Amino acid sequence: xxxxxxxxxxxxxxxxxxxxxxxxxxxxxxxxxxxxxxxxxxxxxxxxxxxxxxxxxxxxxxxxxxxxxxxxxxxxxxxxxxxxxxxxxxxxxxxxxxxxxxxxxxxxxxxxxxxxxxxxxxxxxxxxxxxxxxxxxxxxxxxxxxxxxxxxxxxxxxxxxxxxxxxxxxxxxxxxxxxxxxxxxxxxxxxxxxxxxxxxxxxxxxxxxxxxxxxxxxxxxxxxxxxxxxxxxxxxxxxxxxxxxxxxxxxx
Amino acid sequence: xxxxxxxxxxxxxxxxxxxxxxxxxxxxxxxxxxxxxxxxxxxxxxxxxxxxxxxxxxxxxxxxxxxxxxxxxxxxxxxxxxxxxxxxxxxxxxxxxxxxxxxxxxxxxxxxxxxxxxxxxxxxxxxxxxxxxxxxxxxxxxxxxxxxxxxxxxxxxxxxxxxxxxxxxxxxxxxxxx
Numbered sequence: 001x002x003x004x005x006x007x008x009x010x011x012x013x014x015x016x017x018x019x020x021x022x023x024x025x026x027x028x029x030x031x032x033x034x035x036x037x038x039x040x041x042x043x044x045x046x047x048x049x050x051x052x053x054x055x056x057x058x059x060x061x062x063x064x065x066x067x068x069x070x071x072x073x074x075x076x077x078x079x080x081x082x083x084x085x086x087x088x089x090x091x092x093x094x095x096x097x098x099x100x101x102x103x104x105x106x107x108x109x110x111x112x113x114x115x116x117x118x119x120x121x122x123x124x125x126x127x128x129x130x131x132x133x134x135x136x137x138x139x140x141x142x143x144x145x146x147x148x149x150x151x152x153x154x155x156x157x158x159x160x161x162x163x164x165x166x167x168x169x170x171x172x173x174x175x176x177x178x179x180x181x182x183x184x185x186x187x188x189x190x191x192x193x194x195x196x197x198x199x200x201x202x203x204x205x206x207x208x209x210x211x212x213x214x215x216x217x218x219x220x221x222x223x224x225x226x227x228x229x230x231x232x233x234x235x236x237x238x239x240x241x242x243x244x245x246x247x248x249x250x251x252x
Numbered sequence: 253x254x255x256x257x258x259x260x261x262x263x264x265x266x267x268x269x270x271x272x273x274x275x276x277x278x279x280x281x282x283x284x285x286x287x288x289x290x291x292x293x294x295x296x297x298x299x300x301x302x303x304x305x306x307x308x309x310x311x312x313x314x315x316x317x318x319x320x321x322x323x324x325x326x327x328x329x330x331x332x333x334x335x336x337x338x339x340x341x342x343x344x345x346x347x348x349x350x351x352x353x354x355x356x357x358x359x360x361x362x363x364x365x366x367x368x369x370x371x372x373x374x375x376x377x378x379x380x381x382x383x384x385x386x387x388x389x390x391x392x393x394x395x396x397x398x399x400x401x402x403x404x405x406x407x408x409x410x411x412x413x414x415x416x417x418x419x420x421x422x423x424x425x426x427x428x429x430x
Contacts, residue, residue: 011409015383017390043416050365051384059281062298066280066305067273073306074269 006030007040014044256321265312272312276305279322282386283329289381290333300336304329319395323388326396330378368418376411379404 009019009027019027031037256275263271283304288297307328315324369377375397382393383404390408394401 007413008406008409011412012390012405014412015390015408017405040413040416043419044412047365047368047412047415047419048384050362059284060294060298062280062284062301063273063277065298066276066302067269069302069306070269070272070276070309073309 001026001030003030003034003036003040006034006037010037010041011044014048258317261315261317261321264309265315267313272309275308275321279325280305282322283325286326286329286381286386287333289385290330290378291337296333296336300329300332303332303336307332320392323392323395326382326386326388327398330396364419364422365415367422368415371418372411372414376407376414379407380411380415383408 006027009023010031013019013024013027031041256278260271260274264275280301284297284301287300287304288294291297291300304325308325311328315321369380372380379393379397382388382396383390388396390401390404393404397404
């Protein structure tokens with residue numbers, strides 16, 4: 001046993017820690033023949049005595065003060081008012097505001113990777129070969145992703161992320177501003193056209209839109225306008241899906 | 253550190269302000285002393301004490317009673333002291349750079365001890381205070397400091413050795429001066 005080990009054990013023993021009989025005997029044997037360790041034991045006892053016989057610290061009576069603060073804090077809490085913008089509470093508020101956006105970025109990056117390319121990408125059945133931009137599926141993802149960030153007043157960041165993840169560089173509109181020049185206008189139209197063929201109102205008729213443009217598109221597609229979901233309903237009905245029937249029975 | 257009366261603690265946990273006031277009366281001196289040892293500033297120690305009790309009141313419903321109330325309160329006090337010192341841009345326990353006030357006495361030993369306490373590192377001092385001055389066990393001190401009991405054991409040993417050395421050096425200087 002060396003002096004460090006012996007003094008470590010002596011110190012622990014002074015504090016009421018049990019070393020075990022064998023260890024106690026080893027320590028005692030070492031200390032008996034070691035003047036440095038005896039000096040450590042003596043010095044430690046002197047320190048203890050000095051600490052314990054110090055006059056009591058002059059402690060101010062803070063009870064009334066503390067209780068008054070507690071009563072005010074309780075009253076504020078009952079009234080629903082914030083108890084004061086401390087640094088920690090404002091930090092929490094900041095994270096409460098930012099966390100949904102951060103979560104959206106992570107989820108969006110993973111989904112975006114699946115949908116538009118990246119490490120998780122699989123074959124995209126909605127992709128149209130030879131077409132640029134993003135498909136209907138991508139547009140739907142993009143919408144939810146962007147909305148989540150917009151709610152947190154991070155539109156511009158969202159726009160940057162959306163554009164850099166999904167569109168070609170020309171379509172990166174850094175600000176949500178209407179186009180001001182003819183060149184901007186052309187770019188705006190081009191990028192909007194990338195919303196894809198399955199977006200209502202772009203290449204197909206918007207069933208809720210009775211304007212001349214929509215009528216022309218309806219005529220072009222050769223399909224009658226339907227309300228949203230009507231086509232799907234007709235499809236399931238034609239197949240006689242039991243689940244649909246049960247659902248319809250419940251709904252009516 | 254004494255343990256709190258379980259009934260008072262239970263009532264305080266359920267939001268009883270009078271019960272919590274009883275806890276304040278019981279522990280405010282210890283909390284203030286610990287805060288003073290950490291900050292070495294009377295006003296700051298009073299602020300830290302108040303802040304610690306406010307925080308304790310806010311979170312006492314979550315205190316499960318699986319540790320001593322005193323240890324729990326000391327953890328909060330230590331956090332409050334660190335926050336206050338950080339906010340005032342004071343390094344924790346660097347009181348050698350500031351005027352030391354408070355529980356000094358004329359006795360040479362006490363003055364030497366105070367100086368020796370100031371000369372050891374922050375982590376050794378707070379460990380020493382918890383165990384030697386406030387009587388916490390190694391387990392309780394480890395709980396307050398969020399370290400392993402083995403760390404408390406080695407810190408206590410190093411603190412004692414540093415204090416013994418500081419006091420011995422001071423005595424040697426005194427002998428030379430005579």
